[in-house]
Amino acid sequence: MILAAGLGLRSRPLTNDRPKAMITVAGKPLIGHLLDRLADAGVEKIVVNLHYKPEPLVNYLKGHRLAGKIIFSDEREKILETGGGVKAALGHFSDEPFFVANCDAFFPDPDENPFSALARVWDEVSMAALLLVKETGKAIGCDGPGDFFLEDDSRLRRSGGDKDAPYVFTGVQILTPVLFEDLGDAVFSLNKIYDRALSQEALFGTPYERAWLHMGTPEMVEQAEGFHRQ
16 A cells, blocks of 8 residues: 555645655656555555545556556545555455555665565564664654664564664555454554554564655655666
8 A cells, every 4th residue: 555645745845736646756756666666576456545636646547557456545535644544445455464655755776675675574473563664874854863673573662752763664564454453543643553563562673774765855856866866
């Protein structure tokens, strides 16, 4: 699932007339780069949620080479936040673990697929959630403190307000549907899901060693373009 329903407020004016997923880098929308990576990782069904200015996104995806594999999850009446958006789309995943990606996660290195990196270490016995994380000091586009500590057994522990937490979440992950069971809320953050996994000692992380950019502001587009000019 690609989370593409956000308002893109920090990306204005680039998002004045389009959703963040349609910001262009190297001649291709951000969501196009993610679709290429998902296809290369062998993914055959992709759910995209919609809310803010969906028309440009819908038109692009309907004309994409993967159009037959794309399903829309419509949130135009009410945005459901990250967790609620995933919960609303659970019926498409057949009770199997699935990838989730923020539309503003950009991975310019063609030699390391972030989804394949997750799949290589996924363990369905011990893991309920697996997050791709990046060393805080090497996270391009993230100026704040880290999100997690990574234990020796690859379990994640929240920063707890510690500004020296060494890892930040990249926005790419594997989740299991069981984490959403018996949740009555329709609108909620995925942080609620991570807390559930933490309570079960089943929230894991794996570091991504190549470049990752958080495309949260217009200034990040120029940096992303720079990777393609190298």
